[in-house]
Amino acid sequence: MRFESQLLTGRLVKRYKRFLSDIILDGSGEEVIAHVANSGSMMGLKDEGLKVWVSPSNNPKRKLKYSWEMLEVGGAMVGINTSRPNKLVEEAIEAGRIPELTGYETLRREVKYGQNSRIDILLEGPNDQLTYVEVKNVTLARQQGIAEFPDAVTARGAKHLVELGDMVKEGHRSAMVFLIQRDDCDALTLARDIDPKYGKIFDEAIAAGVEVYAIGCRLTAEEIIADRPIAVKC
Template sequence: MQFDPPLSQGILLRRYKRFLADVQLPDGSEITLHCPNTGSMRHCLFPGEPVWFSTSDNPKRKYAHTWELARNDQGQLIGINTGRANALAEEAILDGRIAALSGYQSLKREVKYGEENSRIDILLSQGSKPDCFIEIKSCTLLEQGPDFAPGTGCFPDAVSERGQKHLRELMAVRAAGKRAVLLFVVQHSGIEKVMPADHIDPRYGELLREAKSAGVELLAWAAELSPREVKLIKELPVEC
C-alpha cells in the first residue's frame, strides 16, 4: 500500500476527544488531524515525537488530514490508522504473500454472518473448498517490563466486548465445518510476537485460547512501515 503523495510530517502535541490530534508543522504552525483509532492507543502516544499524516482533497471533510504513523521514544514506527489493517490483509492475500490463505478464487469484504449480527472482514471461497472466514485485528500495543519478553505485542489494548463476540462467531464457523481465521495485522516495528492481553481483558484471553482449541487458526503478520509505503512482509508467532 503506497502513499501517493508520501506522508507529511509533524510533531505530536496532543491527542484529545478520542478522534483528534494536534501537531506542529516544520514552519511552527499547528494543525488538527483526524485520529482514526478507536482504541486506547496505549503506548502509542508520544508527544514531542514525529508523526506522519495523509491529506485528503475532499472539500466536505471537516479535517483534511489523517494521522497515519507515529514514532515512539525508541525510534520504532507505529501504524495509527486501524482502518488500514483490512486493506493491508487483502493486498497481501491477493498478492499471494500469505501462503496459509492462498488458493482461493473469490475474496469478499464485510459479509454478514453469524448469530450475533456480525460482518466478517474477509471471506474467501472456491468451489467445493470450505469457505474461509477471516477476522482481522490491528495490533499496536508493545508491552515492556519485567512481565514481558522483548518484542511482546498484546491485543486488545482495552476491554473489547466486540472482540469477544468475534471469537465466539469464529468458533461457531469452525463448528459448522468451515475455516475460521483470526489474523493480527501488526502495525508496530518493535513487535516480534503476539499474545492476548490477559492483564487488560482476561475474558478475551480465555476466549482466544478456547478458540484455538476449537480449531480457529491464529495468524499474525508484521507490517513494514514508512512514510511512502506500508505492507505486510513476514509472519510472527502467536502465543496463547
C-alpha cells in the same frame, strides 16, 4: 499499500476525545487537528512530542483535512490508522504472504455473517469452501520485540471470536489474523491483564478450531507492506 498522497511530518501535541489529535506540522509550524482512526487506548503511543506522519485530503466534504497515520517511538515505526489493516491483509493474502490462506478463487470484504456482523475478509474456494477471516490491528508493545493485543477492553473483539467459532461449528474454516503494524516485534502474545475476558474467549475459540496467524509490517512514509510472519505465543 502505497499512500494516496505524500505524508506530512509533525510533532504530536495531544490525542483527545479518542478520535482527535493536535499536531504541529514540520516546516510551517502550523497546529492542525488530525483525525485519529483508532478506538483503542494507544498505550505508549500518545506522548507529547512524538514524531508523527499525517495524510492530507482535498475532499471538501471531510470535516478534518488530516488523518494521523504513523508515529515513531523508541526507534520503531508504528501505524495507528485502523482503516488500513483490512487492505494490508488482503494484499498479503493475494501475494501469498500468508500461505495458510492461499489457494482460494475469490476474496470479498465486509460480508454479512453471524449476529448482525460483517466479516473483514471472506475467502471462497471450490465446492463452496468458505474461510472467514477477522483482522485485528496491533500496536501495543510493552516488552522489547513482543506485540500484545488488545490495548483496551474489547467486547467487540470477543464477540468476533465467538462468531468465528460458530462458523467452524457450521463446517467452515475461520481465522484470526493479527496485523502487527509496527516494525520492532517478532512475536505476538495476548495482553490478558488488560482484558481477561478476551483471553478466556480467545482460548475457547482456539479450542473450537479457530486458526490464528500474525503478520508484521514494513512501514515507510511512502507505503506499508505486511510482509513477514510473526510467531504467535498466546
